[in-house]
Amino acid sequence: MLEIKNLHARIAEDGTEIIRGLNLTVKAGEVAAIMGPNGSGKSTLSYILAGRKDYEVTEGDILYNGESILELDPSERAAKGIFLAFQYPVEIPGVATMQFLKVAMNEQRKARGEDELKTPDFIKLVKEAAASLQINPDMLKRPLNVGFSGGEKKRAEILQMKLLAPQLCVLDETDSGLDIDALKIVSDGVNALRSPDRAVIVITHYQRLLEYIVPDSVHVLYQGQVIKSGGKDLAHDLEANGYTGIIEAAA
Numbered sequence: 001m002l003e004i005k006n007l008h009a010r011i012a013e014d015g016t017e018i019i020r021g022l023n024l025t026v027k028a029g030e031v032a033a034i035m036g037p038n039g040s041g042k043s044t045l046s047y048i049l050a051g052r053k054d055y056e057v058t059e060g061d062i063l064y065n066g067e068s069i070l071e072l073d074p075s076e077r078a079a080k081g082i083f084l085a086f087q088y089p090v091e092i093p094g095v096a097t098m099q100f101l102k103v104a105m106n107e108q109r110k111a112r113g114e115d116e117l118k119t120p121d122f123i124k125l126v127k128e129a130a131a132s133l134q135i136n137p138d139m140l141k142r143p144l145n146v147g148f149s150g151g152e153k154k155r156a157e158i159l160q161m162k163l164l165a166p167q168l169c170v171l172d173e174t175d176s177g178l179d180i181d182a183l184k185i186v187s188d189g190v191n192a193l194r195s196p197d198r199a200v201i202v203i204t205h206y207q208r209l210l211e212y213i214v215p216d217s218v219h220v221l222y223q224g225q226v227i228k229s230g231g232k233d234l235a236h237d238l239e240a241n242g243y244t245g246i247i248e249a250a251a
């Protein structure tokens with residue numbers, strides 16, 4: 001579903017190369033974890049997948065279902081079923097969360113040539129999804145992410161993901177700022193999205209999240225490259241031994 005080939009990318013503003021020859025393949029049905037020390041380029045990779053203009057791809061390619069997405073803008077990527085939950089979710093003042101969700105769902109339907117959702121149907125879908133994530137209905141009336149706690153922001157991201165049912169989900173440090181109860185709720189939400197025709201990429205610093213979302217593959221990112229890939233046991237090794245051994249072996 002996703003094939004990243006020898007990707008090189010730099011910060012558009014100053015030309016600093018952050019992604020330096022990254023290779024990664026994620027199949028439909030797979031949950032892939034990307035781990036790596038702070039500053040290794042994990043969030044940058046998620047921004048590049050989203051199509052943010054702050055980064056320039058200078059070499060390599062990103063294939064999604066066999067086609068390059070490099071020329072697509074962020075909304076075209078979203079319409080094709082790519083969803084990114086960022087480490088720092090964007091605040092949207094003045095737009096109630098409910099309204100935001102309605103627009104997002106209808107945009108997606110429009111892109112697929114489907115009719116707009118009828119309001120009662122929309123409300124039913126949102127209420128059910130919110131309840132499953134233990135989101136207080138009052139939160140849906142507030143502007144998206146404005147004044148939300150860390151945990152509320154993460155739940156709001158998973159709520160969007162549930163409603164938009166993307167094919168490729170990328171979650172950047174969804175565990176940061178979550179207490180153990182919220183972590184379980186969010187993980188259950190992600191696990192419910194597992195399906196044979198969907199791929200999930202979980203970016204995380206710690207192994208803890210991977211106790212709840214058990215990955216099929218684990219990839220270690222360091223200095224803009226995948227330096228080691230393995231199965232779920234690789235995450236346990238990292239927890240026990242840290243990144244140093246793997247980094248030295250790669251060097």
Ligand code: ADP
Nearest residue numbers: 011018036037038039040041042043044045054
């Ligand atoms: P991670 O998510 O793995 O912690 P990031 O992708 O956030 O790492 O950052 C990788 C490196 O790139 C860091 O050194 C960071 O400071 C730098 N970086 C990323 N984006 C920018 C930017 N827009 N401007 C300046 N530096 C950036």
Ligand code: MG
Nearest residue numbers: 037038039043
């Ligand atoms: Mg970081």
Ligand code: MG
Nearest residue numbers: 042043087173
């Ligand atoms: Mg990051």
